[in-house]
Amino acid sequence: MNTRPSHIGILGGGQLGRMLIQSAIDLNLEISVLDPDASAPCQALAHNFVQGSLTDYQAVLEFGRKCDLVTIEIENVNTKALRKLESEGKPVFPQPQVIELIQDKRLQKSFYQEQGIPTAEYVLMEHPQWSEQHAHMLPAFYKLGRAGYDGRGVHRIEGPEDFQGAPQGAGLLERQINFQKEISVIVARNKNGEVVHFPTVELSFHPQQNLVEYLFAPASITTQQDQQAQELAERVIVDLDMIGLLAVEMFVDQDGSVMVNEIAPRPHNSGHHTIEANETSQYEQHLRAILNLPLGSTRSYTAAAMVNLLGAAGYTGPAKYQGLEEVMALPGAHIHLYGKKVTKPFRKMGHVTVTGAHIDQLHERVNFIKSNLKILS
Amino acid sequence: MNTRPSHIGILGGGQLGRMLIQSAIDLNLEISVLDPDASAPCQALAHNFVQGSLTDYQAVLEFGRKCDLVTIEIENVNTKALRKLESEGKPVFPQPQVIELIQDKRLQKSFYQEQGIPTAEYVLMEHPQWSEQHAHMLPAFYKLGRAGYDGRGVHRIEGPEDFQGAPQGAGLLERQINFQKEISVIVARNKNGEVVHFPTVELSFHPQQNLVEYLFAPASITTQQDQQAQELAERVIVDLDMIGLLAVEMFVDQDGSVMVNEIAPRPHNSGHHTIEANETSQYEQHLRAILNLPLGSTRSYTAAAMVNLLGAAGYTGPAKYQGLEEVMALPGAHIHLYGKKVTKPFRKMGHVTVTGAHIDQLHERVNFIKSNLKILS
Numbered sequence: 046m047n048t049r050p051s052h053i054g055i056l057g058g059g060q061l062g063r064m065l066i067q068s069a070i071d072l073n074l075e076i077s078v079l080d081p082d083a084s085a086p087c088q089a090l091a092h093n094f095v096q097g098s099l100t101d102y103q104a105v106l107e108f109g110r111k112c113d114l115v116t117i118e119i120e121n122v123n124t125k126a127l128r129k130l131e132s133e134g135k136p137v138f139p140q141p142q143v144i145e146l147i148q149d150k151r152l153q154k155s156f157y158q159e160q161g162i163p164t165a166e167y168v169l170m171e172h173p174q175w176s177e178q179h180a181h182m183l184p185a186f187y188k189l190g191r192a193g194y195d196g197r198g199v200h201r202i203e204g205p206e207d208f209q210g211a212p213q214g215a216g217l218l219e220r221q222i223n224f225q226k227e228i229s230v231i232v233a234r235n236k237n238g239e240v241v242h243f244p245t246v247e248l249s250f251h252p253q254q255n256l257v258e259y260l261f262a263p264a265s266i267t268t269q270q271d272q273q274a275q276e277l278a279e280r281v282i283v284d285l286d287m288i289g290l291l292a293v294e295m296f297v298d299q300d301g302s303v304m305v306n307e308i309a310p311r312p313h314n315s316g317h318h319t320i321e322a323n324e325t326s327q328y329e330q331h332l333r334a335i336l337n338l339p340l341g342s343t344r345s346y347t348a349a350a351m352v353n354l355l356g357a358a359g360y361t362g363p364a365k366y367q368g369l370e371e372v373m374a375l376p377g378a379h380i381h382l383y384g385k386k387v388t389k390p391f392r393k394m395g396h397v398t399v400t401g402a403h404i405d406q407l408h409e410r411v412n413f414i415k416s417n418l419k420i421l422s
Numbered sequence: 423m424n425t426r427p428s429h430i431g432i433l434g435g436g437q438l439g440r441m442l443i444q445s446a447i448d449l450n451l452e453i454s455v456l457d458p459d460a461s462a463p464c465q466a467l468a469h470n471f472v473q474g475s476l477t478d479y480q481a482v483l484e485f486g487r488k489c490d491l492v493t494i495e496i497e498n499v500n501t502k503a504l505r506k507l508e509s510e511g512k513p514v515f516p517q518p519q520v521i522e523l524i525q526d527k528r529l530q531k532s533f534y535q536e537q538g539i540p541t542a543e544y545v546l547m548e549h550p551q552w553s554e555q556h557a558h559m560l561p562a563f564y565k566l567g568r569a570g571y572d573g574r575g576v577h578r579i580e581g582p583e584d585f586q587g588a589p590q591g592a593g594l595l596e597r598q599i600n601f602q603k604e605i606s607v608i609v610a611r612n613k614n615g616e617v618v619h620f621p622t623v624e625l626s627f628h629p630q631q632n633l634v635e636y637l638f639a640p641a642s643i644t645t646q647q648d649q650q651a652q653e654l655a656e657r658v659i660v661d662l663d664m665i666g667l668l669a670v671e672m673f674v675d676q677d678g679s680v681m682v683n684e685i686a687p688r689p690h691n692s693g694h695h696t697i698e699a700n701e702t703s704q705y706e707q708h709l710r711a712i713l714n715l716p717l718g719s720t721r722s723y724t725a726a727a728m729v730n731l732l733g734a735a736g737y738t739g740p741a742k743y744q745g746l747e748e749v750m751a752l753p754g755a756h757i758h759l760y761g762k763k764v765t766k767p768f769r770k771m772g773h774v775t776v777t778g779a780h781i782d783q784l785h786e787r788v789n790f791i792k793s794n795l796k797i798l799s
Contacts, residue, residue: 072757072759346724370716374716376719377719384450
């Protein structure tokens with residue numbers, strides 16, 4: 046790696062950064078991490094851990110200047126500082142303009158429309174308000190353009206009265222899709238223009254929290270839907286002219302058509318299982334992409350499922366793990382804990398990947414994990 | 423893991439410790455490492471890295487007292503200090519008496535004889551000397567009882583005259599086995615007495631250096647030999663009453679019979695491929711065994727080969743890696759670099775695991791790696 050950047054700066058020190066570091070070790074990369082939380086999951090693992098705000102111009106600029114290359118594990122970062130770094134000749138992948146587009150749901154949706162990428166019908170609004178002409182879109186969601194993350198800034202609209210409860214600010218009204226399935230394709234692209242996608246996975250979200258609760262790989266969809274999903278994911282990363290790793294979350298509509306829901310320009314919850322189940326993990330693929338190395342084969346060795354370990358409702362405090370041993374005794378189960386000392390309701394504390402011969406066996410094992418492993422305080 | 427030891431002390435900070443740490447991250451374990459080399463592969467990764475001698479009583483004792491549990495990644499450690507720690511109630515796995523037996527090839531061979539475990543014919547000697555009555559054993563090796571590591575302290579004897587060149591000191595004369603194959607089975611045992619073995623692998627040693635050069639998993643041997651090898655490996659760990667991970671290197675003789683050659687009570691070069699190819703890696707299995715957690719399934723997802731990346735002959739100095747990209751473009755190839763800044767002839771600088779559908783494909787890929795990837799200075 047001698048001729049390439051060997052000192053990587055990661056904005057964000059959460060679990061995605063932690064797993065990125067585990068992978069970076071194999072390539073002799075030096076890793077610096079910036080995160081506001083002094084006890085972030087990356088704190089003990091990074092070669093250099095810097096406590097600071099990801100949205101502060103100076104903090105990001107000074108951090109970036111000390112690294113050979115800057116990347117992210119979370120989108121909510123100061124992109125003005127990243128643009129400044131780029132103008133100083135520092136490689137920043139994904140590129141600042143891509144992060145900015147993804148930070149703003151309004152820009153993101155407009156981009157899909159311009160590129161003719163299928164997505165849920167929407168209308169931009171300067172602030173949430175009822176209008177007769179949008180009646181046909183209900184039920185719908187009012188989504189803030191910015192600062193919507195993990196479901197925050199999203200409000201469901203069934204009728205005119207629901208606009209009161211909506212978060213104030215510029216956003217968009219988006220028709221609710223009564224999807225059959227939610228799926229995701231993670232795709233990577235390097236500076237040479239090489240583009241490689243991972244096999245399509247099927248996601249199951251937590252009913253209240255709008256968090257991925259578990260996933261199955263491969264997705265149970267038709268070959269045609271699979272192909273559509275992969276083509277869409279590759280189109281999005283190419284149309285964005287993005288370098289790095291992009292997770293493309295999609296709906297399969299009632300009529301079986303595939304449309305883009307949301308995207309994330311970094312390793313993603315829908316790719317955790319690739320550590321065990323694929324020839325190259327999403328974390329190594331992210332590093333290969335930003336370093337302009339050949340992208341790795343994404344072939345699956347086995348079917349797999351992933352269960353997010355969320356803090357149990359009603360428990361806040363030092364984390365206690367109940368049922369770890371039972372789950373570790375399960376064939377093909379691999380536990381990943383994120384090193385978070387304190388649990389909170391629905392906080393992502395870790396995940397379990399479980400492999401299996403067929404989908405029924407995976408369902409059994411997922412149910413076993415969900416009923417046995419609890420994170421209390 | 424709350425009720426178990428959560429702060430593990432590892433004696434030795436080399437590549438085995440490095441990969442052990444990569445695995446320990448997933449279990450939220452705090453890792454301290456003792457190693458004499460300030461720039462050891464574990465230096466930047468351990469929560470606490472202590473520079474000190476592994477053979478010094480005080481250094482090992484003081485290091486161990488600060489941890490919940492002590493383990494090793496190299497056998498050449500001060501076992502008096504480990505016995506003292508054990509007497510103070512500190513869990514030490516593998517147990518000091520097992521390490522002592524393995525440190526001394528004379529004790530090790532006597533143990534095989536007592537237990538009726540098949541091994542190459544040998545005779546103990548206080549110092550290397552010719553005697554008519556041992557003529558039938560030639561060609562043979564004179565092996566020092568202690569301080570034989572990676573081939574050091576081993577001398578080949580073809581005739582009486584060769585005894586001059588032999589290393590001085592108490593050792594043993596061992597008949598040379600004209601083996602068909604060298605194989606290895608890694609087996610784990612926890613405090614509950616659970617015993618689990620990994621599938622048998624086939625080793626190929628460097629002609630001069632007596633280092634594993636590459637391995638193939640599974641081994642191309644008969645079902646009966648496979649079964650013998652696995653039974654032998656399990657017998658050794660049970661007869662040693664050992665807790666932890668044990669690599670059992672064996673010969674398949676010309677007549678097809680299996681005998682034990684050497685053993686190592688820790689993660690081993692012959693298990694590197696398990697990171698990618700098996701449901702549980704040898705590193706996680708080592709942690710499960712010493713923490714008395716349920717042992718993991720060792721089922722293989724795929725056939726695999728491993729190539730050790732040795733420093734090229736004639737190059738000493740800051741390492742330069744030639745051909746990394748070509749190898750990273752190979753499907754199923756996964757590179758592990760050990761973070762050693764300086765290369766020396768035949769120094770283990772990293773390894774590549776490559777997976778494949780069948781043995782011929784693996785041979786092709788191994789040859790590709792050997793001819794393309796060079797470590798120069």
